[in-house]
Amino acid sequence: MKIRSIPHLISQGFISFFRNGAMTTASIAVLIFCMILPGTFFLLIDNIDRFLEGIDDLYVINAYVMNGAGEEDIRGIEEQISKIEHVSAYTQVTSDEGLEALKERAPSIKEILNRYDSETNPVPHTFKVEFSDFDEVHSIIRDLNAITGIDEVKSQISVYEGANRLKSLFRVIGIWIMVILFVVAILVIMNTVKLTVYSRRQEIAIMRYIGATSAFVIAPFIVEGVIIGIVSAVIALGIQFCLYEITVDMVGTYGGTAILGSFVNDYLVIIALAFLAIGIFSGVVASSICVKKHLNV
Amino acid sequence: MIEFQDVSMAYPNGTEALDRVSLRIEDGEFVFIVGRSGAGKTTLTKLLLREERITSGRLTVNNFRLDRMPARKIPYLRRTMGVVFQDFRLFKNKTVYENVAFAMRVVGEKVSVIRKRVPYFLNLAELTDKADRFPDELSGGEQQRVAFARALANNPQIIIADEPTGNVDPEMSRDILNLLVRINKLGKTVIVVTHDWDLVNYYKKRVITLENGKIVSDRVGINVEHVEQYEAPYVQHSRDTDSEKTENNGGVAE
Incomplete structure (x- = not known):
């Protein structure tokens, strides 16, 4: 053709x-x-x-430390977190920083929050544990829950x-x-x-x-x-x-x-x-x- | 050049259409192929066009070895031949001009060449004034002339006319055959398949007679004794008028 x-x-x-x-x-x-x-x-x-x-914090697991934990306890918890496999990084948010952040996020209840001081602050010390692989998230959560002094572990895994x-x-x-x-x-x-x-x-x-x-x-x-x-x-x-x-x-x-x-x-x-x-x-x-x-x- | 060497052809149902046929048609010849229905005329035409394949033997057409030619070469073989059928087979939705031009378009001819050559062939077929007509607006004879113009469009070496006068009146038949003679004089090989004995006898050309798939006669003019068996009235008529026709049409009959 x-x-x-x-x-x-x-x-x-x-x-x-x-x-x-x-x-x-x-x-x-x-x-x-x-x-x-x-x-x-x-x-x-x-x-x-x-x-x-x-979604904020999709790749972050929040591990809340029990109220009343001292600095020594927190250092111990940090040491154990650093040893968990597949954790890419972690940061800490102290109770005071957490309270301030909450006030910024929720201005409508700022006045109520202002009533709390260091002694009465209900916001726990938090470890923000980062990871890169969702397949490993369950094992990280299990390891975090096993650490003495960790009160609660929360993530967006269900979403x-x-x-x-x-x-x-x-x-x-x-x-x-x-x-x-x-x-x-x-x-x-x-x-x-x-x-x-x-x-x-x-x-x-x-x-x-x-x-x-x-x-x-x-x-x-x-x-x-x-x-x-x-x-x-x-x-x-x-x-x-x-x-x-x-x-x-x-x-x-x-x-x-x-x-x-x-x-x-x-x-x-x-x-x-x-x-x-x-x-x-x-x-x-x-x-x-x-x-x-x-x-x- | 066409050469059948011991060619046999049987259809899948076992019907033997051609039986060890050998014949040679040189370039520029004018040949009638005659015979009764079922004698093998149509099969012979189909073999030439490679519509059917031979069962045994060797068949050469315009330097194409048809017995061992791959299917993809068929279009190129057919471009060396122009075919005209009894039922004209024109494109009904195209004008006379477009019918002829289309044959050239199929082979990828340049538009400038098409514009130049189509009028020439229409003139040869005496159809210049009918160029814009559609086939249904033409008489049978005119449609057949369009078919001839189309067959010539790509300058083929061979023209095959399969029962070209089958659908036209006797007077027009003579015109069509005269056109074929003119085409032959242009140097083309012309093969006319027909059972119009009257016409065959009139032109005094080479006549190949087929019977039951075999060539029973190959000579100039019809073999009256042979044909007499099944076309007696025609032959009698031909005999009676033969000498008269030859005299009146000395330039045409040989």
Whole structure:
């Protein structure tokens, strides 16, 4: 096939695209679903990650020392913490510093807090233990709890684990929906291309008699599949954008900052590329299978 | 050049369509291939176009060895031949001009060349004034001439006409054959598959007669004794008018 034949073949693909109105629309509709549903799950998962990143002290375990512990006790506890495996760092917040920090965080109860002095301060001396690997967090908590003088150990592990379970669930559902819809999309596009093959059967036979190569015969069908894929991707991107913006408006902001990520800044490029890839890939695969099956080329 | 050497061809159901056929058609020849239905004419045409493969023997067409040619070379073989069918097989949604131009587009011809050559072939087929018409707006004879113009578009060495007069009236048949003779005079090899004995007899060209997959006659003009067995009325008619036709059309009949 010569390069100068390409414009002609592309135009033939467009002609077929418009000729099979109903089936082309059906193919595009299924492909749009095939893109939007996994796209939605991707956005959900990414926003859960954003939520986790926004949690203070996610990678910190707070170990509260029993009230009344002396400096000697605290030094002993510190020594034991320093020996715990997988602890990347730790800092200490004295009772007084903790009280001051609480006053800043909760100005509404500042007056009540002002009544406490060093002797009556209820805020315990705290070790902020940092780690880098969530897989080791349970063993660190167990070791901290085993230290005499530690009253209570608190972490965000339950939030992290809950969010991760949700992410895994969304990921599995998203992948399965994508796989099922992808198969459906392939079948529908194959049907659309089959219509073109049948409507052009005689034309194709004549083309063969006058020496058309297989590439020349096949190319318009592949182009048709690619056009279906690209059009679906563009429409799906538009719908995904609108749905996301509506969701952003509904979720609102927290402290003047949007809770959800920005579609244009954070997701537009990756989703556009993913949709185009899904669209073009399914279009090419469906057309190729169909042409191979019905044209014997 | 076309050369069949001991060519046999059997269909998958066991029907033997050609049985050890040997023949040679030189460049620039004009050949009629005749025979009854089922004699093997269509199979012979299909073999030339590599629509079917031979079962045994050796078949060479325009330097292509068809018995061992890979499928990807078929388009290039077919570009060396122009084929015209009884049912014309034109693109109904294309004009006369576009039908001819499309054949050139298929082989990737430049637009400038297409613009230059299509009018030439339309003129040769006397279709210049019908260039913008669609096939359904033309008579059978005119459609067949479009098919010829398209067959010639890529300058093939061989023109194969499969029952070219089957769908046109007798007067138009003569015009079509005259066009083929003109094409032959351009140096093209012309193969006409037909069972129109009248026409075959009129032109006094090489006639290859097939019967049950075998060549039973290969000579200039029809073999009257042989044909008499199954086409008696035509032959009788041909005999009666033979000398008269030759006299009236001395430039055409040989």
